[in-house]
Amino acid sequence: MGATISIENAVKRFGNDTIINGLDLDIRPGEFFTLLGPSGCGKTTLLRMIIGFNTIEGGTFKINNQVINDIPTNKRNIGMVFQNYAVFPHMSVFDNVAFGLKNRKLPKQEIQKKVDDILKVVKIDHLKDRMPAKLSGGQQQRVALARAIVIEPQVLLMDEPLSNLDAKLRVEMRNAIRRIQQQIGITTIYVTHDQEEALAVSDRLAVMNNGVIQQIDTPSRVYQRPSNQFVSNFIGLSNFLPARVKQTGGEAVLCFGEDGGYQAAIPFLDPSTADGQEVLAAVRPEEFIMETGTDTGIPATIQSSVFLGTATHYFLTLPSGKEVEVIQHSDELWEIIPDGTQVRLTVKEKKINVFTADGSTPLVIREELR
Numbered sequence: 547m548g549a550t551i552s553i554e555n556a557v558k559r560f561g562n563d564t565i566i567n568g569l570d571l572d573i574r575p576g577e578f579f580t581l582l583g584p585s586g587c588g589k590t591t592l593l594r595m596i597i598g599f600n601t602i603e604g605g606t607f608k609i610n611n612q613v614i615n616d617i618p619t620n621k622r623n624i625g626m627v628f629q630n631y632a633v634f635p636h637m638s639v640f641d642n643v644a645f646g647l648k649n650r651k652l653p654k655q656e657i658q659k660k661v662d663d664i665l666k667v668v669k670i671d672h673l674k675d676r677m678p679a680k681l682s683g684g685q686q687q688r689v690a691l692a693r694a695i696v697i698e699p700q701v702l703l704m705d706e707p708l709s710n711l712d713a714k715l716r717v718e719m720r721n722a723i724r725r726i727q728q729q730i731g732i733t734t735i736y737v738t739h740d741q742e743e744a745l746a747v748s749d750r751l752a753v754m755n756n757g758v759i760q761q762i763d764t765p766s767r768v769y770q771r772p773s774n775q776f777v778s779n780f781i782g783l784s785n786f787l788p789a790r791v792k793q794t795g796g797e798a799v800l801c802f803g804e805d806g807g808y809q810a811a812i813p814f815l816d817p818s819t820a821d822g823q824e825v826l827a828a829v830r831p832e833e834f835i836m837e838t839g840t841d842t843g844i845p846a847t848i849q850s851s852v853f854l855g856t857a858t859h860y861f862l863t864l865p866s867g868k869e870v871e872v873i874q875h876s877d878e879l880w881e882i883i884p885d886g887t888q889v890r891l892t893v894k895e896k897k898i899n900v901f902t903a904d905g906s907t908p909l910v911i912r913e914e915l916r
Contacts, residue, residue, distance in 0.1 A: 548576035548733035549610045549700040551596070557604030558591055558757075565591050566757040569605070573735065574749075578727050580736045582744040583754035584780070589737045591757075593703050596735065597624050609700055625694030625732075629706040631686045633678045633693075639665070640674040642689050646697040664696040667726060684715045691723065695730060702727070702734045708743065716740075720747050741781050745769065753777050770897070775826065775905025784828040785870040787844075788903070793821040800827060800900065803865075808844050810895050816909045825909060828899040831873040835892045836860065838883070843890030846870065851882055858882055862889070 551573040558566040566588050573579045581589035594600040596607060598619030607614050614622055634642050640661055647657045665671040668688040678686055687707060694702060707723070708716045724747045727734050738744050744751050745765040752762045753776075761773040772778035775786065789800040798815040802808045819825070837843065846862040849869075860872045860883070872891065883889070900909040 548574075548731055550575055550608075551701060551733060551735070552608040552611070553592075553596075553605065554608075555605040556592065556595065556602065556607070558588070558595060558600060559603045564757070566595075569757070569759060571752065571759065571762075573733060576731045576733055578724065578734045578736065578747060578749045580738060580744045580748040580751040581754060582738060582741065582751050582781075584739060587754040588757035589739075589754050590705055593705055593735060593737050596701070597626055597703055598622055623697075623699050624701045624703060625697060625699035626703045626705070627687070627690050627694045627707045629709055631683075631690045631710075633681075633686050633689050635678050637678075638674065639670060639676050639678075639681070639689050642678070643674075643692045643696055645693060650697070660696055661692075664692045667729065668692045668722070682715075683711050684719050687711070687719055688722070691726065695726075695732060700733070702732045704734065704736045706737055706739070708738075709740075716743070717746075723747065745781070753780060755780075771908065771910065772828070772899060773908055775828065775901055778828045778899060778901075782830060783871065784830050784899075785834075786905070787827045787829060787868075787870075789825050789827045789900075791815070791819045791821060791823040791825055793819075800825070802827070802844050808842070808892065810893050810898075812895055812898070812900060812910070814896075814911045815900060816911055819909055824903045826901045826903055826905050827893070828901060829870075829893050830897070831859065831871045832875075833894045833897045834870070834872040835894065836872050836874060836883075836889050837892070838887060838889050840890050843892040846889055846891050848883055848885055848887045848889060850885055853882060862891075 553569060553571040556566055556569040581592060583589050591600060595602050602615050643661045643664060644657050647660060665674055668691055670685060670688045673685060708719050711719060720743055736747060748765050750762060750764055751768060753760045753768060755776055761768055761777050769781050772781060778784040787802060789802050790806060792799040792801050797811055798819060799809045799811050844864060846864050848860055848862050850861045852859045857873050857875045862870050862872060864870060901907060
């Protein structure tokens with residue numbers, strides 16, 4: 547069973563700059579938890595506070611209810627995998643993985659068994675005598691992962707572990723990391739700025755910006771029901787359209803465009819929204835329906851398109867001059883609509899999100915809470 551991690555009111559300063567101010571976070575036993583956000587948002591800073599590489603200016607950090615603030619890094623029983631692998635170049639794969647066990651002065655036979663076992667788990671047992679210079683990037687990352695978990699830490703931390711790999715190898719390794727984590731059951735905190743990576747591996751994820759956690763939830767919920775405009779546009783892509791609420795007989799309708807010519811009934815809209823209230827609609831490219839030969843919907847003109855096999859991405863302009871992106875899957879329409887075509891856009895009413903006009907507050911009630 548993995549360890550619990552509890553962070554209360556964490557504060558981190560570098561000189562006069564406060565990077566993290568009053569952050570709270572609870573991670574469940576055995577959970578694969580991801581810190582996701584743009585560069586400089588504080589996610590790696592927080593990770594380094596947990597392991598002890600960064601000082602803690604305020605707050606309490608606990609593992610299994612034990613406060614670790616003043617415990618030296620080498621006594622925290624935490625494994626870490628770095629972005630640059632940090633594999634010892636002068637040691638074989640076996641000796642790299644055995645390094646932490648030898649430091650703990652375990653018997654030779656026990657070290658042999660533990661290393662052999664973990665090399666099989668990460669699927670590099672056939673490489674145990676090879677030197678790092680003769681390993682691929684993915685193989686070196688497996689060595690680093692094996693070295694971190696062979697010591698049986700309470701917690702595993704991973705800081706952008708796949709960023710130095712090519713696209714295909716990243717997918718292969720993220721699947722391997724997820725499989726290994728599930729097999730071992732170790733509580734894992736994973737740092738990345740790659741949204742697709744975070745969605746693929748996480749049990750839950752926290753989206754961070756400027757040292758503040760914007761939302762914590764499962765990958766599907768963060769994508770489907772983001773908590774604000776930042777999250778909506780950081781996880782995937784959203785088109786943001788101003789709209790006005792119209793309350794008609796208990797049904798909420800969004801009116802798009804200056805004349806409100808296109809109206810969409812929005813289920814689950816917060817009943818506190820007022821008639822005539824200005825709001826911001828967030829529509830993902832795949833949540834638009836694009837049609838020709840109709841007068842229903844928001845008028846738009848196709849400027850360009852990109853065919854990507856399973857889908858075509860269209861780039862359009864609205865009468866206001868605003869640019870939007872629409873994704874049309876190949877199984878919906880085989881032929882690519884030519885540039886310059888006048889089309890109409892409607893929205894998938896149950897899927898779009900609505901925020902207050904400043905983008906700070908969601909106005910769509912989560913379905914399971916209604």
